[in-house]
Amino acid sequence: MRIFLTGASGFIGSALVPQLIRAGHRVLGLARSDASAEKLAAAGVDVHRGALTDLDSLRRGAAACDGVIHCAFSHDDLNDFAGNCEMDRGAIEALGSALVGTDRPLVVTAGTARFTRGQVLTEDEALDASTGGPRAASEQLALSFASRGVRVSSLRLPPSVHDDGDNGFVPMLIELARKTGRSGYIGDGENRWPAVHRLDAARLFVLALEKAPAGARLHAVGDEGISTRDIAGVIGRKLGLPVESVPREHFGWIGAFFALDTPASSALTQARFGWKPEQAGLLADLERRTFHDRRPR
Template sequence: MRVFVTGATGWIGSHTVDELLAAGHQVLGLARTDSGEASLQAKGAQTLRGDLDDLAALRRGAEDADAVVHLANKHDWANPAESNRAERAAVETLAEALTGSDRPFVFASGLASLALGRPSTENDPSPFSGPDAPRGGAENRAFEYVDRGVRAIAARFSPTVHGTGDHGFIALLVAAARRTGVSGYVGDGASAWSAVHVVDAARLVRLGLEKAPAGARLHVVAEEAVTARDIAEAIGRHLDLPVKPIAADEAVDHFGFIGRFFALDMSASSAVTRSTFDWHPAGPTLLEDLAAGAYA
């Protein structure tokens, strides 16, 4: 297939491009910069210049492909409303371009919004709809196009997609430990995150693109629950820093904005995903990556 990939030069996107090319697919990657374009072309991908706000480019990319993988996101934590707006607009634009074609549309979603007091499952619908909801309610919005001939597939990523080179949530926790001299966890440290290595995540995106039916929810989860305390202790061991609890009302001051999320339970099962798509995560665990210096 010829696959249009947004976020093609990002953390998950760059590995997804590698996975797609290795599996024999052609890739058309969205590139914002000269360096991003050169990087994609060096891998053997074709490129389309544009960004998440260039809806005309998104439309052209989708119309010129057999499938779409949408991984780009602004991740503007200082202005989440802008990230939500852009995400909804991009999903609507891509889905409109695919309407009536039955072509696959794999889009990034998350597990953070599904905290239920238990690990979330693939059978749990997203509770968020409408443009003012987290991620602009994009998961439910995309699924509205299933009846319009779009094979929409949600890839719900773990809060940490880890590995060497990751600049996401775990990197921010490591940076906070370096800055403060303390590797902290919030409260009793019992809250837990699911986790997945980036290579395993990219493989599941490819499998979903090839095999998943319309309306599928893929849980990109290798480890169901890694506690905040275990994460903090692994960071502390690696940096040779003390490990201490941080009061909930001090979490943002200590960690930065990530403190709002570190106290949340964002655990999930991937049992249905594994059995349905024969996906067997094989990469290092989160704690193994931390011990090996992936965040040095």
Template sequence: MTKVFVTGATGFIGSAVVDELLQRGYQVTGLARSDRSAKQLTDKGAEAVSGSLTDLDVLAEAAKQSDGVIHLGFTNDFNHMDQAVKQDVAAIEAMGDALVGTNKPFVNTSGTLMVAFTGRPATEDDAGDPSQLRTESEVTSLNYAGQAVRATAIRLSPTVHDETRQGFGTIAASIAVNNGYSAYFGAGQNEWPSVHRLDAADLFVKAFERGVAGTVYNAAAEEGIPFKVIAETISQTVGIPLKSLAADEAKAYAGPYFGPTLQINNPTSSAKTQAALGWNPTHPTLVEDMTTFLSSPANVDHLKNN
């Protein structure tokens, strides 16, 4: 039985990847930072390895003992992204070095934001912008393709979603709820790609099974949703006013990080990914899941208090 080592195995996306692997008959070992996480894995029928992304010896040994790695773990500390990426690169190198010369699959996680502002829908062939910190992680992992590792990277949309949370979509809703109005910027035509977490999980497993070494795959089920549509969905569902703001008002509305982020234009094509791996997203859209989530008063109250 093929044994897969998964980091981030109890996270929002990683837990779905573990479920997909188990359903397909794989043996799964997941990295677990706590007893609770370990129990979540063992209750599913997976094995747990105790440790964190900073335990490089643990990562290396688990990778060595596996038939391949899916790396989803990441410290999402938006205030210290440079340190988060530094930690991620060290983890990638620990696992990648353990796989050198084996031709085993190593699927890494990156993001579509590193190919934003291309002036057109980004494709799998677009190189990551060096100014985007996670580009270093992607490049580090793909370099192992030249060392007999079947290294690939999945660029996740910033709005990975289901009916319980919607990535940057939920953050946008929280910002709106706490401001008392939902805003877009200018005409609101900047676009965000999206992918349902179950479609993303399917893509990770497909890349593990037959991804081509050195290749990037785009996890974008929806190529681009105008941000105005997202803001309108929040406004209409929650029942708060909708406003257009100037770009220089974004920081006061959303803060120093998310002010610019809400204005990012990141349409992303997955045409090559779908053709190469036979990936056919089938799950609900971002707007459908946001509408379901925001229709719950309890969820809206939670956004007000967090």
């Protein structure tokens, strides 16, 4: 199949491209800059110029292909998460509308984070804005295309998708520890984060594209739930910093996310699609990395 891939030059997309090509697919990658276009062309990807805010370009890209994987999500303003989610909904509406009545696959990216503490999220549990925040509304919109002749599925990613080059929440925690001279966790640190290696997540995107039925939710989860105290412990040990409980405000805007207790299971995904995590878990991945100690002197 020829696949339209948004986020093709990003952290997950750059791992997904070679897996799609190895599976026999051709990739048309969305690029909003010359640098992204050059990177994609070098990887053997056909380039489609556009952006998440250019809805006509998204419709054209989707209509020209046999399937769509939507990995892109705006991180231009990390303080405006709700606005980024609104942009995501607009992109999903454009991509889905181009596929109505075709039965072509559309795989969208969602999240496992939710506000209910202590319960393990499963694939069969629906999320809405009250339980999963503004990004859950994007998932709801996407899955609504299942009734309109689109083989749409939602692939939920955990808060940490890790590997070399990760620029998500955990690297932010590492940099904050460097700046403040301590590696912190909130409260008793027993709240849990799920995680997945990006190569395992990329394999699941391909399986969703090829096999997921309309309306399916899949969980790309390797670690069901790692305590935030353990995450802080590895960071502190690698940097030679004290590990201690700190107020949520210590983390700034990411404190709201780091305070969540949001374990998630991938048991149903593994049973239904034959997917199993093969790469290192988050703690082992962090242990193997070299952290440069840049503590204030």
